[in-house]
Amino acid sequence: MTRPILPLAVLLTSIAACSTVPPPGAVEQVTGTCNAEAARWTIGRAASPETVEDARLASQSRDVRVIEPGQAVTMDYRHDRLNIDVNERGAITGVRCG
DSSP, X not given: OOTTHHHHHHHHHHHHHHOOOOOTTOOOOOOSSOOGGGGGGGTTSBOXXXXXXXXXXXXXXXXXXXXXXXXXXXXXXXXXXXXXXXXXXXXXXXXEEO
């Protein structure tokens, strides 16, 4: 009975790890139009919550998502979203808008 629960718990934990929440009281100063070039400094770094949030702010994006290898993501284009690609070790390999 516990076997099906363990994979589900791992899946839910990994999904929760990909989302970011701004710190309480943080003031968002973004234009809402993504500029991925401004976040290229993150390539090679670990995708920690702090680095992901700093990249979002640097790119002036309203939203950010971290995409792991093989992860299913929507194909809709959003001009206000920064996509951060990571490798199996969690290191950032690329940043792009959409």
